[in-house]
Amino acid sequence: MSLTNASPEAAARAAKISSRTLAILSTDARNAALDAIYDALSAAKNDILAANARDLEAATKSAADGQLSQAILKRLDLSRKGKFDDMIQGIKDVRNLEDPVGKIDMRTELDDGLILHRQSCPIGVLLIIFEARPEVIANIASLAIKSANSAILKGGKESTESFKAISTVISKALDSTEVPNDSIQLVTTRDAIDPLLQLSQYIDLVIPRGSNELVRHCQQMAHMPVLGHADGLCHIYIHPDVDVEMAVNVVVDSKTDYPAACNAVETLLVHEDALKTVLPAVASALLKKGVSLRCDPVSKTALSESLDKHDAAMLQDVTEEDYDTEHLDLILTVKAIPRKSDQLASVDAAIEHINIHGSGHTEAVLTESKEVADRFCNGVDAACKFWNCSTRMADGMRFGFGTEVGISTNKIHARGPVGLEGLCIYEYRIQGSGQGAGMYGAGGRQWKHRRLPL
């Protein structure tokens, strides 16, 4: 890893060149590099925490001046209990995952002595832009090396000292391994992001990890594909047949387990027949957890009649904007879905609301009916469609991927929680024995196209 003061173009070109060396390293060589990084970071804990303390000191001043939020300050602090150890344990976890490179997923005999196969390979050069969390640098470096991709990292300026300390250690560790030093580069140049986003000849994929603004900026400016999501505007639809206790548990978890997460629920859609049977218990539990409920007129009327006076007085009125807002806070929009003669028509009304206002991230339905669940899951347009569980399940660790690069709402390549597989693409290889295309077709040889075992 180099901590580079090179121009964005020089850094990207160096990353591209080293990506081909990295691409052909063995699994063992890449794992050995991760072991070396783990050992070096463990040994340098004190130095890194000292550097982090300098970042914190500067940030604390900015926070006191009101220029930096307490939330960023908290994210910046590597000395919090367990955080450093979690960071380096993450390297070991990634190291121990299955190699995503070189997996064969298709083999076809095109003709005698003409065998086609498809195998996974790295994408090439990743540009990863992130904000305050200093531990991300170790996480990204390990994901990139494991998947044999070069990476250019651009971190937030609040963490500069921590980044420099960590990258110096990683760089020195890599020198003893087969992984080229240039394959992981930290760019610290101010204003490097926009120039980097134009270098599509060197950079294959951008992964922004941070605020919606950062993601949108990358989506608008990048000349190469961007992997990620801007908004996470998730819905839960409550059908009247659902078990009340389950509805309470799932909605409370979806909203309060981590309200600032992209997979937290933002809007509750409630079938008219559930407004007085299911919703009151859900609303009451949410209010108890400090959640503000922004209700449409129908749901507010129903709730006002069902809740005790104290709770009823806390209900707020929804605005049109709420339906399109990712609150990232203890605020939940509530909207009634009209009863129709056919129960599936009500489900369709919920689907329609979601497909207009949703962000394609995660949508959940709470119902006892498989027919309702299928209708909902088939109809909504989203990366994750959950029946009877929390929207918070949308997460690479929970999905069993071992790690997560982020969650994607893209419609191509990788969608939903993205693990190492999303950092790979595939290539086709043929082993032939001199065949030309002109040998085949009318009057010539016929294709066999026989699928072979992997």
Add this chain to the structure above:
Amino acid sequence: MSLTNASPEAAARAAKISSRTLAILSTDARNAALDAIYDALSAAKNDILAANARDLEAATKSAADGQLSQAILKRLDLSRKGKFDDMIQGIKDVRNLEDPVGKIDMRTELDDGLILHRQSCPIGVLLIIFEARPEVIANIASLAIKSANSAILKGGKESTESFKAISTVISKALDSTEVPNDSIQLVTTRDAIDPLLQLSQYIDLVIPRGSNELVRHCQQMAHMPVLGHADGLCHIYIHPDVDVEMAVNVVVDSKTDYPAACNAVETLLVHEDALKTVLPAVASALLKKGVSLRCDPVSKTALSESLDKHDAAMLQDVTEEDYDTEHLDLILTVKAIPRKSDQLASVDAAIEHINIHGSGHTEAVLTESKEVADRFCNGVDAACKFWNCSTRMADGMRFGFGTEVGISTNKIHARGPVGLEGLCIYEYRIQGSGQGAGMYGAGGRQWKHRRLPL
């Protein structure tokens, strides 16, 4: 299918809305629509050919005025022997392919009663921009319907009458099926391309099928991902151990089978030790086929000494530009690769040339040595890597995909020949029983993450 005079935005919005209806249709419903289109086009053959004759008449005039090439004129002509029948047979072929939608490729038990699976689903709305070939409209309509994607088609103005005739027939045929009419729209508005390329809220993927200029324009202007390739600058590297007859056959096929194709070879890299043993026979066969050879000094000297006078006199000098030019014609660049003490070092020199000048499309190596072939295939950065066969094998039909949307040199999503699979993405679904994320972790339940059979 509507032949729309609506604004690009109205067309795109309508396509987005109908994409959700299309996405939930059964395999049978989509196949029935393809049957209906097949029958209707068969019945309307005379009307369509009459419309095509009007296009041809106008185009012939333009060609006479020098405003249109003979090649475009030829591509425009649907009345050429077998062309119409091939067009409608293509619809049947696509109809009979396996449904790419709803395939489950992962199932995981996250916990008791909490089952995650991943299944393929359509991308949503495709924008397909193409040039003169009128048969493309039937091909694209069938690919889109089969893969349950809405499509907006924008064709070249030379084929307007043919397009209108075909789309009127398709539109009427769809009216008798469950596929929404708006899911396939033909936009004929002049200058609609650029506005369409901005509508990322409605359009998920652009597929340009046409000239390099068209593809580059889309890549630069589109606010959504673009699938395809601009250049196809393919190389063949000849190692000295190769069988001469095989080298002749493969190189001649790669260059002359269809010189205007993206998978035709443009540059021949020849190991120094093969310049007098293998290259003369290859060069002689190519010259006999009318191929111009643009040689670097080393290869030219060697060939001049080996070929007869007549052939030697036809050799041309390479320019630096040739190394970066997709000739799409009977022209081949020839370059010698220096002998090194280690034979793999020579392979590396060929790899380096390819990774600088190649387009990531298809690269081939001709050698008897598995070690050399592996080094080459691991080292070059390309979608297709072939050992001992023609670069022309890079093709969806030859790969056994049944059909092809195009060939992609993208580094994400779909790469190489793209069949129906490239028009799909996946979604994650969970069937739970009330679980929240807060139930898991320290002191709580543990994840099972058990892979289940598909």
